Amino acid sequence: MVHTLQGQLAGPVLRHRVSVNDYLRHNSSKFIKKATLSETDDWIYNNEKIFEVIDCNEEQKLIFSTFMLAWEARVLVEEHELMTLKGEDINWVTFHYKIKKF
Numbered sequence: 001m002v003h004t005l006q007g008q009l010a011g012p013v014l015r016h017r018v019s020v021n022d023y024l025r026h027n028s029s030k031f032i033k034k035a036t037l038s039e040t041d042d043w044i045y046n047n048e049k050i051f052e053v054i055d056c057n058e059e060q061k062l063i064f065s066t067f068m069l070a071w072e073a074r075v076l077v078e079e080h081e082l083m084t085l086k087g088e089d090i091n092w093v094t095f096h097y098k099i100k101k102f
Contacts, residue, residue, distance in 0.1 A: 018056040023064040026050040031099065032070040040100055051092075062091040065099075 028050055032082050047068075051061050 017061055020064060020067060022054045023050060023060075025066075026053065028064075028068050029071070030068050030070045037100070044096055044099065047100075049092050058091045062090070062095055065092075065095060 028047055031040070035043065047061075047065055049066075056064065059076065
């Protein structure tokens, strides 16, 4: 019986469109340059949990994360734009690494 039900549920999975409002609903905090390494790890961890809950893709992770950067951390966005112009791939993992170095 269970096997039959699982077979009936199989098929294309439709994903809803995730918006920044879905992300903001989870009260992510702003990231500031003065954050300690521990605070940075906490910020990243909290964002990853939100991303799991709202089921967003890699591009949305970057968009939502950079939206929460405080003014002084916006240099990461400018660096992202330069990397994109150079044809370098940037994703959540790259962003995660760069923000820890920041």
